[in-house]
Amino acid sequence: xxxxxxxxxxxxxxxxxxxxxxxxxxxxxxxxxxxxxxxxxxxxxxxxxxxxxxxxxxxxxxxxxxxxxxxxxxxxxxxxxxxxxxxxxxxxxxxxxxxxxxxxxxxxxxxxxxxxxxxxxxxxxxxxxxxxxxxxxxxxxxxxxxxxxxxxxxxxxxxxxxxxxxxxxxxxxxxxxxxxxxxxxxxxxxxxxxxxxxxxxxxxxxxxxxxxxxxxxxxxxxxxxxxxxxxxxxxxxxxxxxxxxxxxxxxxxxxxxxxxxxxxxxxxxxxxxxxxxxxxxxxxxxxxxxxxxxxxxxxxxxxxxxxxxxxxxx
Amino acid sequence: xxxxxxxxxxxxxxxxxxxxxxxxxxxxxxxxxxxxxxxxxxxxxxxxxxxxxxxxxxxxxxxxxxxxxxxxxxxxxxxxxxxxxxxxxxxxxxxxxxxxxxxxxxxxxxxxxxxxxxxxxxxxxxxxxxxxxxxxxxxxxxxxxxxxxxxxxxxxxxxxxxxxxxxxxxxxxxxxxxxxxxxxxxxxxxxxxxxxxxxxxxxxxxxxxxxxxxxxxxxxxxxxxxxxxxxxxxxxxxxxxxxxxxxxxxxxxxxxxxxxxxxxxxxxxxxxxxxxxxxxxxxxxxxxxxxxxxxxxxxxxxxxxxxxxxxxxxxxxxxxxxxxxxxxxxxxxxxxxxxxxxxxxxxxxxxxxxxxxxxxxxxxxxxxxxxxxxxxxxxxxxxxxxxxxxxxxxxxxxxxxxxxxxxxxxxxxxxxxxxxxxxxxxxxxxxxxxxxxxxxxxxxxxxxxxxxxxxxxxxxxxxxxxxxxxxxxxxxxxxxxxxxxxxxxxxxxxxxxxxxxxxxxxxxxxxxxx
Numbered sequence: 051x052x053x054x055x056x057x058x059x060x061x062x063x064x065x066x067x068x069x070x071x072x073x074x075x076x077x078x079x080x081x082x083x084x085x086x087x088x089x090x091x092x093x094x095x096x097x098x099x100x101x102x103x104x105x106x107x108x109x110x111x112x113x114x115x116x117x118x119x120x121x122x123x124x125x126x127x128x129x130x131x132x133x134x135x136x137x138x139x140x141x142x143x144x145x146x147x148x149x150x151x152x153x154x155x156x157x158x159x160x161x162x163x164x165x166x167x168x169x170x171x172x173x174x175x176x177x178x179x180x181x182x183x184x185x186x187x188x189x190x191x192x193x194x195x196x197x198x199x200x201x202x203x204x205x206x207x208x209x210x211x212x213x214x215x216x217x218x219x220x221x222x223x224x225x226x227x228x229x230x231x232x233x234x235x236x237x238x239x240x241x242x243x244x245x246x247x248x249x250x251x252x253x254x255x256x257x258x259x260x261x262x263x264x265x266x267x268x269x270x271x272x273x274x275x276x277x278x279x280x281x282x283x284x285x286x287x288x289x290x291x292x293x294x295x296x297x298x299x300x301x302x303x304x305x306x307x308x309x310x311x312x313x314x315x316x317x318x319x320x321x322x323x324x325x326x327x328x329x330x331x332x333x334x335x336x337x338x339x340x341x342x343x344x345x346x347x348x349x350x351x352x353x354x355x356x357x358x359x360x361x362x363x364x
Numbered sequence: 365x366x367x368x369x370x371x372x373x374x375x376x377x378x379x380x381x382x383x384x385x386x387x388x389x390x391x392x393x394x395x396x397x398x399x400x401x402x403x404x405x406x407x408x409x410x411x412x413x414x415x416x417x418x419x420x421x422x423x424x425x426x427x428x429x430x431x432x433x434x435x436x437x438x439x440x441x442x443x444x445x446x447x448x449x450x451x452x453x454x455x456x457x458x459x460x461x462x463x464x465x466x467x468x469x470x471x472x473x474x475x476x477x478x479x480x481x482x483x484x485x486x487x488x489x490x491x492x493x494x495x496x497x498x499x500x501x502x503x504x505x506x507x508x509x510x511x512x513x514x515x516x517x518x519x520x521x522x523x524x525x526x527x528x529x530x531x532x533x534x535x536x537x538x539x540x541x542x543x544x545x546x547x548x549x550x551x552x553x554x555x556x557x558x559x560x561x562x563x564x565x566x567x568x569x570x571x572x573x574x575x576x577x578x579x580x581x582x583x584x585x586x587x588x589x590x591x592x593x594x595x596x597x598x599x600x601x602x603x604x605x606x607x608x609x610x611x612x613x614x615x616x617x618x619x620x621x622x623x624x625x626x627x628x629x630x631x632x633x634x635x636x637x638x639x640x641x642x643x644x645x646x647x648x649x650x651x652x653x654x655x656x657x658x659x660x661x662x663x664x665x666x667x668x669x670x671x672x673x674x675x676x677x678x679x680x681x682x683x684x685x686x687x688x689x690x691x692x693x694x695x696x697x698x699x700x701x702x703x704x705x706x707x708x709x710x711x712x713x714x715x716x717x718x719x720x721x722x723x724x725x726x727x728x729x730x731x732x733x734x735x736x737x738x739x740x741x742x743x744x745x746x747x748x749x750x751x752x753x754x755x756x757x758x759x760x761x762x763x764x765x766x767x768x769x770x771x772x773x774x775x776x777x778x779x780x781x782x783x784x785x786x787x788x789x790x791x792x793x794x795x796x797x798x799x800x801x802x803x804x805x806x807x808x809x810x811x812x813x814x815x816x817x818x819x820x821x822x823x824x825x826x827x828x829x830x831x832x833x834x835x836x837x838x839x840x841x842x843x844x845x846x847x848x849x850x851x852x853x854x855x856x857x858x859x860x861x862x863x864x865x866x867x868x869x870x871x872x873x874x875x876x877x878x
Contacts, residue, residue, distance in 0.1 A: 221475040221482055224464070228472050231461035237423070238459035239473030239523070240444030350463055 063195035070307035072264040074206040076285040077299045079257030086250030087230035087354040091147025092132045093258050094282030095154030100259025102158045105266035105273040108175045125259025126252045133251035140358030177271040202268040214296040230352035233359035243359050309334035371398035380429035389415040391586040402563040404573040407583035408802040413566045421453045422446040452524020456535040462509035494525045498552050514545040533564045543863035570599040607803045622651030625822040631681035640664040643846040649822040656837025657826045664846035665826050669795045673705050674698030702790030706797045717769035722750040724768045753782030774805030795826045844868045
């Protein structure tokens with residue numbers, strides 16, 4: 051069967067990991083927000099803003115790492131906006147999140163048009179190159195998949211490790227998990243609910259923007275409209291799929307990306323001549339819904355997710 | 365006087381005033397707390413006890429007045445400062461995160477946030493020492509969500525002890541405990557006081573106040589209306605101070621029971637979400653009899669209430685109405701069969717907050733011929749009905765067109781009571797009928813339930829307040845983990861005896877006997 055040939059090919063897994071990388075950043079970002087009790091639907095717009103910022107910074111002459119940093123900062127700025135409205139002001143997280151997505155999206159497109167009024171096809175940048183790890187990258191299958199990627203992919207995996215460590219091994223992580231479970235418990239122990247939630251939303255939004263920047267700086271090497279194409283919404287589902295746990299969410303992102311890589315290859319096979327290509331496009335989404343149904347039934351949602359906390363209210 | 369006069373003042377509240385909109389929750393309250401002293405803060409629901417303690421702990425900021433701890437002023441509105449100064453608070457609604465472990469809940473916020481790793485071993489040792497020294501048995505690695513209410517309270521106390529609290533505030537700590545657990549709590553407090561801890565004990569239960577405190581402060585409508593030494597007062601005087609008037613004693617005359625109106629034999633139901641299912645429940649509700657259901661909340665009371673009210677069906681076992689087996693069962697059929705409900709939560713399931721008194725009065729009977737004809741509402745008749753309830757049941761309100769959310773809890777409950785009793789029900793399901801009401805309203809509701817009993821209704825009284833169950837019930841069952849104890853006749857059981865069943869003991873032996 052040709053499908054097994056695909057599944058056993060190194061290029062397939064390398065593609066899956068590459069496709070997963072932006073999802074990993076954004077999913078972990080969303081996970082941080084939700085663990086602290088804030089649903090961040092600004093994710094889609096923040097990814098678009100991050101994609102543009104990183105690309106434009108490099109296009110304007112900054113080095114690549116500085117572009118990533120700029121994207122992170124822009125993401126944190128939108129996170130500050132989202133956090134201010136949802137945490138101290140306690141507004142509806144759904145409405146604010148969608149508002150941030152609309153604002154970030156249109157501000158990005160507006161800035162793009164202001165900066166490059168004459169351009170019809172967007173300019174390309176010199177993006178991150180692959181950094182094969184000596185020895186490890188020569189391993190069969192695993193080598194090309196995991197150890198011949200760009201630095202941003204390595205950073206994505208490192209971010210998951212760091213977030214998992216902070217969440218479960220440090221007092222800060224304990225406080226973050228507690229504030230998403232019962233903010234009253236956090237306040238009664240003398241910590242600031244507002245500071246913790248604001249910090250989580252800003253940090254998480256920064257990661258979302260870096261996920262967006264991956265698209266322009268490590269995959270497509272250019273910025274165009276609609277390039278994020280719903281990846282943010284997928285990440286919201288991946289957090290649920292991962293039961294609000296960092297490593298499980300990473301697994302979900304890789305799984306989704308593998309389906310995506312598979313459908314591209316299936317389109318090119320003889321079966322692609324018979325079945326309309328839209329069916330293949332749909333496949334990762336249909337399979338994620340299925341996986342969600344199977345995986346997330348026993349997941350423990352942070353108890354205070356989407357519940358604003360108003361100090362001193364009775 | 366001698367001892368206390370020499371003891372150091374550890375806490376001084378002066379002129380504390382707090383307003384919520386037009387409501388003055390605390391009005392210029394001033395008092396001192398001494399080292400090693402237990403003071404009871406006594407008052408009815410809404411008297412301002414919890415508000416005052418939340419100001420002391422920094423959850424709220426006072427509008428006027430100052431708090432002084434160990435001689436130093438306490439910055440307002442800052443729990444961290446209160447904790448650092450040695451104030452520990454056991455909230456009425458526990459401030460615990462269910463998904464975290466006991467250790468995590470205790471150590472939360474006690475370490476610098478930006479630290480790699482957590483000092484688990486040392487912390488664990490301290491928690492184990494504290495649990496042993498103060499008799500607070502609880503497993504440090506258990507998830508809080510899996511603990512019983514009594515155990516959660518122990519975690520709350522451990523949180524305070526772990527932070528070296530010198531002043532412990534307990535807000536209605538016994539409301540959720542069995543009598544034995546309450547005794548354990550008092551023993552723990554005794555140990556803490558012996559080591560110089562000062563305690564503020566908030567309660568509206570007079571016998572507890574008499575048992576544990578050395579001084580009683582009485583709050584009424586936000587004002588400090590009395591301060592007495594416990595040794596120099598009695599329950600009657602405290603009740604009068606708390607209510608502001610003489611309290612009528614409830615008079616319960618014995619009454620001969622009639623036939624069985626509803627019978628359950630070996631009924632089991634599945635557990636749904638957090639609600640405990642019933643396990644082989646056998647129960648008879650007789651005409652002219654109040655059947656009391658005692659137990660710690662969450663042991664199947666909600667399911668039994670749902671079953672009687674038509675929201676739940678037996679999965680196994682039999683249910684009959686006046687001897688006739690029940691085939692189909694729904695809230696509508698229950699209403700038609702003469703079951704009337706006083707729901708547990710009058711705000712959520714008893715009334716619709718933004719509906720008028722008239723609309724709320726006919727919520728269960730709007731389809732009756734007297735309120736609607738051929739699908740058209742007769743609002744004049746409905747309003748007349750509401751007027752009757754307002755007059756008969758002494759509902760204090762501007763009129764039937766008032767939205768019910770503007771009424772006090774007691775007046776809301778009187779409207780529900782009127783709605784229930786005016787139907788001439790055969791079976792009355794009274795689930796926590798006096799929770800949160802002041803003493804005057806409590807007495808009124810109890811008298812009405814007794815009168816309904818005397819007129820031949822079967823009353824099922826569900827309450828977590830053992831005193832209430834024992835005062836009103838002709839027969840008492842205890843519910844624990846969905847199982848029902850045998851019926852105990854009035855006067856056959858002591859609170860301690862019922863407490864044994866409430867803690868889940870006794871069922872196995874009964875199982876063998878059956």
